[in-house]
Amino acid sequence: MPALSSTLSSDESLPMTAWSQATPQRGYVQAGRLCPWFALAAAVLCSIGLFVGLVVAQTDPHQHEHYRIAFIHTPSLWLSVGIYFVTAGMAGYGQARRQRFLSMIASALAPTGALFAFLALWTGSLWGKPIWGAWWVWEARLTVELLLLFLFLGYVALQEAIDDTRRADRASGLLALLGAFGLPLLYFSVFRWSSMYGTPPQNLSAPDSPVISAGILLMGLGLFAYAVSATLARLRNVILKRERNSEWVVQNFGARA
């Protein structure tokens, strides 16, 4: 895209110091520049992580090979929770400060967050089956994770359903904030509830070994890099869609057809 970069060259010398300076136009260019590097990091880190987890790590005397699901399950769980709070923060702060670029980031994050929430549940179910004897149990962590998936899907559905982007951002931002305050409350109340009315089933946990921890950490970093690159790619789509009437989009992308 030589023409695009030359029209935006005046922006490139300015570092992105504050969110107030993060215009959609500059964000589009920065996202395009960073995205491939995060994708590369994701490919490298996940390859090493999978090799460590599936090939190098020893068979566990208790869980045998079953714990190897942890290398995908645990990072998915971390990422889904992390992405949720970042999404809610961006959406909430974007509303409070009237920064539509922050709302665009939130909108770009949510589908990837939903992906990791789904993966955490799916792999958790596969891991839990031999440990609990059931595909699903109503346990605090799983219940909260399921709600997290529904919150992500609700966020995406609200964004898609409301045509006016400002109203869509307000509605979905409200939902995201509601979840951000509600989920921790629910999490701790369910823990209290289950300790009063019965013992929770055994938590899923990987065997304690440095090799296994290294594998989980590598996969965590790799999937984090993947989440960043996917979010940046989606952010570019969101920016083009929302800014389709602005001068720079019309000038740079309109002349193609």
Place this chain on the structure above:
Amino acid sequence: MNWDSWGDFWAMGGDGLYVWSAYLVALVVIFTEIAVLALTRRSILEHLGRYAKIARKERKPRNEDSRF
């Protein structure tokens, strides 16, 4: 290295079905997301082009020099 042969590796000590279905689903979901992102980008670019074409027919072009 934990395995003696490829057969050992794929069998995963009898837990293969659980372990591999977890990784297979992860792979499918992630590559689906990548494909959706690429397809969405393509359709947006097509729309933007068509949109500008209509706008150009209706009135004088804004800037004839700006080419992509």
